[in-house]
Amino acid sequence: MKSLAIVVRDDAYDKILTPLAFAYLTASEGTQVDMLFVNWAVKALTADGAASLHIDGRHAGDEAKVREGVAKAGLPTDIYEILKALKSTGCVNFYACSLAAAIFGVDDANIIPEASGIVGAAWFLNDKAAKAEHYQYF
């Protein structure tokens, strides 16, 4: 696979792990991965937001066990550290959706340096998602 585009909407700690793991897997093999963070997930592209992610709802009580499992699997338990690991592959771009950024409080001052910027969804969908070999939505 040459390219993969992923839209991430769900910001629950457990649910954001899957797109990040898929991105890590494919990027480590040299696949170009472009990720657009929309809705609440855009907060994951700030240091404070990434640190504040938790498991929601009926699984909330299992968070300590989940984090322990993540560490045992060999991944950092901190979402920001996972984002850094993905970026270090040289094959991953993180983009913040401009609408989500405006609504949920992400701007040039607090977005992590690993992100490639705040972009319009039309650009991402047409120039990244539509042109990618594979497209996923989480």
Add this chain to the structure above:
Amino acid sequence: MSSMRVTTTLDTSGKCCPMPMVETNKAIKALAVGDVLEIVATDVGTLKDIPSWCERTGQTLLASSEEDKVLRFYVRKDR
């Protein structure tokens, strides 16, 4: 297995997806063509992941084994 000369061993025991594949990709990049990478894993996902990765990336899976839930893959770097 006696005629196979292992160049490097990557032990991913205890780790789960995506790390065995992430680390395998890193390890193979550090080797020269013709070198043999031994991958030790306990993640059952590698049973399918490693052979398909070899086919996709042009490496050769020379042999594999499973003993006491420990998986071993021997991969020759061909490209």
